[in-house]
Amino acid sequence: MPFEPHGEQRWVKGRPLSRRRSLRRGIAKLWMILLLPCILITLCLVIEIANLWLARAELENALESAALAAVKEWGDANGGDTAAARIVGVDFAAANTVRGQFVDLDGNYLVTSSPNQNAQCITLLQPPPTPPNKGILIFGAITDTATPHTFDATQAPSCGDIDVLLDASENGNLAADDSWGVSFLVHPNTDPNTRITQIVIDLQASGGTGTFDFSGGPPTLAVPSGTRVADMSGNSQPNISGPVLTAGGVGPPFPTIAPLASPIVRDPGFTNPASQIAFLPTTGSPAVLTINFSADGMADDGFAPGDRFRFGAPVTNVGSGSTSNDGDGIGADGVQATIFYQVGMGPSQSITVTFADNTDRMNDCIDPAEVDALSGSLIVNPQMIADLPCPASSAPNNNGQSFARAVGSGMEDEFAVHAVGSVVVPGICQNIFGLLNLEFSVSARSTAMYDCGDKQPRLIRIDELICP
Structure with a gap:
């Protein structure tokens, strides 16, 4: 009569089955230990991407509000000096935050710069100002009201x-x-x-x-x-x-x-x-x-x-x-x-x-x-x-x-304001990995045009920005 083992211990090719299961659990734990940093890094990467996406959305909102407010002020005054409109735009931007930081724009005003008093102009192909440089407001005209729109900072617009x-x-x-x-x-x-x-x-x-x-x-x-x-x-x-x-x-x-x-x-x-x-x-x-x-x-x-x-x-x-x-x-x-x-x-x-x-x-x-x-x-x-x-x-x-x-x-060119800027966004995961200077920079642009017909501003997308 063949021998039958008693109890729960069984043999597989010379080894007890319980020892094999214990070995598998050990390997799984080892893999978990090895993969945990990768999982944390992936999780942090997802969190950082989401944080940057939110930061860019908040920056766009701030620039949109600045451009809309500035062009409304300028258009209602039927053009002329842009100092007052720039102040309004800067104030509206400052009322917004990006990841808890207030948005600080430069009015970009130079009284001797003709025709729209822009101290600086940045085309779409040029990088936006990066901190510590502030974002700026560029004043100009939309020279074609049908798409694609062209923003021309060398033209003085009018609703006359x-x-x-x-x-x-x-x-x-x-x-x-x-x-x-x-x-x-x-x-x-x-x-x-x-x-x-x-x-x-x-x-x-x-x-x-x-x-x-x-x-x-x-x-x-x-x-x-x-x-x-x-x-x-x-x-x-x-x-x-x-x-x-x-x-x-x-x-x-x-x-x-x-x-x-x-x-x-x-x-x-x-x-x-x-x-x-x-x-x-x-x-x-x-x-x-x-x-x-x-x-x-x-x-x-x-x-x-x-x-x-x-x-x-x-x-x-x-x-x-x-x-x-x-x-x-x-x-x-x-x-x-x-x-x-x-x-x-x-x-x-x-x-x-x-x-x-x-x-x-x-x-x-x-x-x-x-x-x-x-x-x-x-x-x-x-x-x-x-x-x-x-x-x-x-x-x-x-x-x-x-x-x-x-x-x-009196002028087919409509009032327009282009707001452009960047902000520094501190990394969320920097403390986890001991990265004390983990920072990112996000930038955005926004353009608003003043409709001379209904005297209301609206956001538009431009395909070209002409600088002096």
């Missing part, structure tokens, strides 16, 4: 609107010195730094055959004291003038009195019209008349918002029949005018408009005149447009008047 009225109001051949009118109307968003530099009137732009007739002399400026824009109650305004002035300068509140009280103080518009308004050519029978505008070299710097003037320039072969060679003929022939203008030191821009013949009646003019709330100019025409005179007659098909209105953005 441009609204220019041109009229031909005369039953004769437009030779009288107040037959033509040009008025730079004022809007709430009008940038005071906008200047009209040139106007080109083309009688044949739409296929007409008309020409100016300077055989009897050059174009003539209206007498400044003349009053083509007037009502029947004795209210009138000068032919060459600027907006009404208040104690605080040009701007509301303006008088809203009808009939107007006297006296009313106005900006002169052009201090020396004869030298500041130049017509070319002044002889012959040209189809195109160019009007150039300049500063007086002293107090007046050109054709500014709220300024207006009237002039005479006789025409021939314009229109036909009852509209021949008068204000109606200008609209009947589709005469065009191109206005060239500039906002501050920005690039030259232009807008082209076509005259239209209207059918308003002189008998329907506003009496007493109303007053434009922004410029103080009179409103007498049934169109309710400031500075537009009454039609020359009450015959709808031959009222002697055509006009054009050029309305556009």
Whole structure:
């Protein structure tokens, strides 16, 4: 009979089974001891990555708030000096923390740095400032509102609107010195730094055959004291003038009195019209008349918002029949005018408009005149447009008047602020491994643009940043 072992001890190839199990447990413990540092390192690595991710998210939030606040402040002020907007941006950044540390940005302001007072500029290809250097705010313009966006720190942005009225109001051949009118109307968003530099009137732009007739002399400026824009109650305004002035300068509140009280103080518009308004050519029978505008070299710097003037320039072969060679003929022939203008030191821009013949009646003019709330100019025409005179007659098909209105953005470049910076983030696991100087650096960028339409800032992504 074979031998059967008693109890729990069994033999496997000469060894007790209990000893084999004990050996396995020992090997497992050994592996655990060997792998524990690797596990801890992996765990710390995951923790550090998560900590850095949170730090970068917090830094982005801080830079976003700084950029949004700064561009809102700058845009609401319609540009100009950036010092106040930079202070606002720095303050908003300081209200945020990155892993418990307050975010400290540099305003990056240098008053002599044109055009946006940036002391320093960093392109997208350059590394951001690293501690101990502070992050910075860069002010500039978005030169293309459609993606991909380009941020240009060399451009001065503006939300200024441009609204220019041109009229031909005369039953004769437009030779009288107040037959033509040009008025730079004022809007709430009008940038005071906008200047009209040139106007080109083309009688044949739409296929007409008309020409100016300077055989009897050059174009003539209206007498400044003349009053083509007037009502029947004795209210009138000068032919060459600027907006009404208040104690605080040009701007509301303006008088809203009808009939107007006297006296009313106005900006002169052009201090020396004869030298500041130049017509070319002044002889012959040209189809195109160019009007150039300049500063007086002293107090007046050109054709500014709220300024207006009237002039005479006789025409021939314009229109036909009852509209021949008068204000109606200008609209009947589709005469065009191109206005060239500039906002501050920005690039030259232009807008082209076509005259239209209207059918308003002189008998329907506003009496007493109303007053434009922004410029103080009179409103007498049934169109309710400031500075537009009454039609020359009450015959709808031959009222002697055509006009054009050029309305556009004074600058396509929107306000923008780019915030860029880095922060040092101490390592969480440095005490575990005795690494006293385990530190990481995270960086971020954020760009905010001011929407001139709704006057609100929004975050955007830029593909290029242009520095001076």
